[in-house]
Amino acid sequence: MLGTDFRTGSPVWLDLGSPDIEATAAFYGAVFGWTFAPAGPEAGGYGYLQKDGATVAAVGPLTEPGATPAWMTYFKAADALATADAVISAGGTVRAEPVSMGEVWMAQFTDPQGAEFAVLQSGEGLGRTSEDDTLVWVELHVGDPVAAIAFYRELFGWRSAEMQAPGMTYRVLSIADGDQQEGSFGGAAPLRDGQERARWVPYFAVADADATVARARDNGGTVVMPAADVPDVGRIAWLADPAGAVFAVLKPNPRQAAA
Incomplete structure (x- = not known):
């Protein structure tokens, strides 16, 4: 089962694109008991879904034209730039080019059969996994x-x-x-x-x-x-x-x- 000792290829982060963040947070709060913590005014509405103060997922506004609400799985990458090159070489598509936020890099892709996923190059990730409501x-x-x-x-x-x-x-x-x-x-x-x-x-x-x-x-x-x-x-x-x-x-x- 998934742990929090994230290594290359591990699911390391999870977020949700939503048309109504307040309503989405309320729904998952009712289902799992999660609370919502905004990431700050500069985050454009993005925030963290938490259990007992530990982040178990995140939610933000839909940012792509025509995008539909969906969960996005992020896998840990040793090098986001190299991973983007590998995606193209293997027949996938880069949906969002690698971008850095300090020491953290992230990018979003689509595999050759149409499944969307993302990568995160970071030393951190979800605060809790593999227990109830995570x-x-x-x-x-x-x-x-x-x-x-x-x-x-x-x-x-x-x-x-x-x-x-x-x-x-x-x-x-x-x-x-x-x-x-x-x-x-x-x-x-x-x-x-x-x-x-x-x-x-x-x-x-x-x-x-x-x-x-x-x-x-x-x-x-x-x-x-x-x-x-x-x-x-x-x-x-x-x-x-x-x-x-x-x-x-x-x-x-x-x-x-x-x-």
């Missing part, structure tokens, strides 16, 4: 997972391991160094019927998936995939917030939570 997993949904993994391997050196899931082959992703199981942070799965586009989906750990689904629905969210048990994983549901940004929740089974 990021625990990220999942790539694309038409060709094998080709997608090859693309990201060029950027980050990721490893993958196949496992059989109902109706598909699922591929568990891990960073390049250390123990492969301990370094796992996400997975890749083929697009299913009704999925309109490739994307990265964040999973948040929860104490009770069904109760979280109910809170989301009661506060204007939509149930994309009802809560269901996945063998050897836990109980999962897909949701969308009132603006349409898709995310997932996971109640890990006891063995998975202890791993």
